[in-house]
Amino acid sequence: xxxxxxxxxxxxxxxxxxxxxxxxxxxxxxxxxxxxxxxxxxxxxxxxxxxxxxxxxxxxxxxxxxxxxxxxxxxxxxxxxxxxxxxxxxxxxxxxxxxxxxxxxxxxxxxxxxxxxxxxxxxxxxxxxxxxxxxxxxxxxxxxxxxxxxxxxxxxxxxxxxxxxxxxxxxxxxxxxxxxxxxxxxxxxxxxxxxxxxxxxxxxxxxxxxxxxxxxxxxxxxxxxxxxxxxxxxxxxxxxxxxxxxxxxxxxxxxxxxxxxxxxxxxxxxxxxxxxxxxxxxxxxxxxxxxxxxxxxxxxxxxxxxxxxxxxxxxxxxxxxxxxxxxxxxxxxxxxxxxxxxxxxxxxxxxxxxxx
Amino acid sequence: xxxxxxxxxxxxxxxxxxxxxxxxxxxxxxxxxxxxxxxxxxxxxxxxxxxxxxxxxxxxxxxxxxxxxxxxxxxxxxxxxxxxxxxxxxxxxxxxxxxxxxxxxxxxxxxxxxxxxxxxxxxxxxxxxxxxxxxxxxxxxxxxxxxxxxxxxxxxxxxxxxxxxxxxxxxxxxxxxxxxxxxxxxxxxxxxxxxxxxxxxxxxxxxxxxxxxxxxxxxxxxxxxxxxxxxxxxxxxxxxxxxxxxxxxx
Ligand SMILES: Cc1ncc(C[n+]2csc(CCOP(=O)(O)OP(=O)(O)O)c2C)c(N)n1
Numbered sequence: 015x016x017x018x019x020x021x022x023x024x025x026x027x028x029x030x031x032x033x034x035x036x037x038x039x040x041x042x043x044x045x046x047x048x049x050x051x052x053x054x055x056x057x058x059x060x061x062x063x064x065x066x067x068x069x070x071x072x073x074x075x076x077x078x079x080x081x082x083x084x085x086x087x088x089x090x091x092x093x094x095x096x097x098x099x100x101x102x103x104x105x106x107x108x109x110x111x112x113x114x115x116x117x118x119x120x121x122x123x124x125x126x127x128x129x130x131x132x133x134x135x136x137x138x139x140x141x142x143x144x145x146x147x148x149x150x151x152x153x154x155x156x157x158x159x160x161x162x163x164x165x166x167x168x169x170x171x172x173x174x175x176x177x178x179x180x181x182x183x184x185x186x187x188x189x190x191x192x193x194x195x196x197x198x199x200x201x202x203x204x205x206x207x208x209x210x211x212x213x214x215x216x217x218x219x220x221x222x223x224x225x226x227x228x229x230x231x232x233x234x235x236x237x238x239x240x241x242x243x244x245x246x247x248x249x250x251x252x253x254x255x256x257x258x259x260x261x262x263x264x265x266x267x268x269x270x271x272x273x274x275x276x277x278x279x280x281x282x283x284x285x286x287x288x289x290x291x292x293x294x295x296x297x298x299x300x301x302x303x304x305x306x307x308x309x310x311x312x313x314x315x316x317x318x319x320x321x322x323x324x325x326x327x328x329x330x331x332x333x334x335x336x337x338x339x340x341x342x343x344x345x346x347x348x349x350x351x352x353x354x355x356x357x358x359x360x361x362x363x364x365x366x367x368x369x370x
Numbered sequence: 371x372x373x374x375x376x377x378x379x380x381x382x383x384x385x386x387x388x389x390x391x392x393x394x395x396x397x398x399x400x401x402x403x404x405x406x407x408x409x410x411x412x413x414x415x416x417x418x419x420x421x422x423x424x425x426x427x428x429x430x431x432x433x434x435x436x437x438x439x440x441x442x443x444x445x446x447x448x449x450x451x452x453x454x455x456x457x458x459x460x461x462x463x464x465x466x467x468x469x470x471x472x473x474x475x476x477x478x479x480x481x482x483x484x485x486x487x488x489x490x491x492x493x494x495x496x497x498x499x500x501x502x503x504x505x506x507x508x509x510x511x512x513x514x515x516x517x518x519x520x521x522x523x524x525x526x527x528x529x530x531x532x533x534x535x536x537x538x539x540x541x542x543x544x545x546x547x548x549x550x551x552x553x554x555x556x557x558x559x560x561x562x563x564x565x566x567x568x569x570x571x572x573x574x575x576x577x578x579x580x581x582x583x584x585x586x587x588x589x590x591x592x593x594x595x596x597x598x599x600x601x602x603x604x605x606x607x608x609x610x611x612x613x614x615x616x617x618x619x620x
Contacts, residue, residue, distance in 0.1 A: 069453075077446065081450045229441060
């Protein structure tokens with residue numbers, strides 16, 4: 015993804031890697047509330063933000079944490095919060111306000127088993143919530159899903175840039191395994207990209223007319239116009255920020271579609287089935303919204319079948335079906351409740367779906 | 371002074387925009403807005419002030435104040451203020467909140483902002499009712515008071531007694547200044563202005579959490595004339611919510 019020859023890799027868990035990348039990306043304020051399996055991130059920020067002289071607050075709730083993010087973002091500073099599924103449900107209020115007020119922020123969800131309190135095992139059950147806006151109102155948030163500790167760090171830099179470029183809350187979606195597993199990673203700030211000037215921040219009105227930040231539009235047609243403007247931004251994001259990775263899909267009859275830790279397992283499955291001579295490939299969405307639907311539609315002209323593999327009972331499969339649009343069958347394999355899928359069961363499922 | 375030599379003794383503060391407000395006749399919000407604007411002018415801090423508007427009748431405060439103002443979700447202004455003030459300690463940050471916003475849905479946020487000793491100013495407009503949504507019972511509604519959701523009068527057995535926010539927050543170590551004033555008479559209004567000025571001055575001088583509660587009339591949902599509303603504050607509300615400086619750590 016990026017070149018770096020000077021820094022030796024160090025061991026990080028996914029949660030810490032996101033924290034370190036956020037600090038290097040210039041995150042000025044972090045607000046969090048304890049919840050497993052993302053506690054390493056809050057602890058990392060408590061230590062490092064203090065060392066850097068930046069703002070760290072353990073908030074009274076996730077409702078408060080996301081509103082603190084709102085305040086810091088309104089002042090034009092890069093701000094982040096993190097949580098896991100039940101806490102991210104509470105953050106939806108603030109995420110909707112951030113979207114309505116066009117404020118940039120980064121929100122991390124190291125998702126766990128649900129619904130309700132569920133458990134603290136890894137899960138991908140928050141796909142719908144993450145990719146459909148999550149809170150009330152007609153909005154979307156970019157969702158970046160890494161599959162390794164290194165990629166989580168890389169995507170954290172990207173998340174802050176996307177948030178600032180489009181003035182939108184941006185999600186990083188991981189799970190209990192990605193958050194806690196340790197891998198070597200090299201975390202250095204990539205070449206800075208040029209971002210639009212923040213000419214909307216509330217920093218006191220010296221030398222300019224007062225500004226306001228709001229999502230309330232009461233006049234006739236005003237809210238409609240505001241929503242159209244947001245939709246225009248979402249269209250641009252859909253056209254320019256789609257990211258995915260494909261593995262041996264060119265000649266594949268069966269294309270697995272998987273993201274995050276599940277894609278990591280599917281990759282191994284593809285290698286093994288290929289050794290047996292079976293024509294299997296993998297398409298891994300890196301952005302869950304915007305979804306790589308063009309890439310999938312393209313593949314649906316050559317592939318005979320898609321298999322959406324998810325750590326849930328079938329959510330992303332809807333998006334695969336929409337992308338394939340009837341060109342070929344789309345099947346689902348997965349289960350959820352805090353248990354990881356095994357390579358063996360995915361292999362078994364893939365074999366069953368291979369055209370005979 | 372104008373060129374003609376006339377002397378102004380009363381004029382619109384610079385911190386208020388020259389626009390009509392949407393407030394009902396006799397509502398207290400306009401007076402509290404004006405007091406805040408006068409105080410900000412007098413302290414010379416207009417250009418470094420950021421206000422946080424509530425969800426409630428004062429939701430449009432950013433259209434009336436002549437300085438930077440942001441929206442916040444219902445009850446969350448103290449958290450938004452915390453985020454803003456922590457990243458920009460040079461700014462003067464205040465929240466403006468009703469009793470539904472501050473004393474019901476936002477109780478966690480106000481208690482923890484107070485307890486952390488956030489260096490912010492909170493203006494708490496207590497009209498004992500949810501104005502914006504049509505006159506429902508608030509945590510501060512008086513016992514026996516009839517509202518849309520307590521049609522037979524507030525019953526303590528069912529709803530508990532009215533919450534005294536100042537007395538609840540004053541014991542927290544993070545609070546430096548807590549005072550309660552009222553808008554029922556010109557004399558009380560002048561005293562209230564003194565409290566509000568002190569609450570802003572504290573922040574200018576780097577002191578911690580300051581809150582001023584203003585007992586404010588809502589003629590529309592009290593179903594009283596503006597004059598009778600003011601009389602009700604003196605006769606019924608002040609006896610339950612005593613006026614004065616409840617805490618001053620200076
Ligand atoms: C989450 C949420 N719940 C409820 C509402 C509806 N609502 C708008 S204003 C308000 C209460 C306003 O009462 P108060 O804070 O006392 O202020 P006032 O209008 O009396 O000035 C409520 C419940 C909302 N906007 N958001």
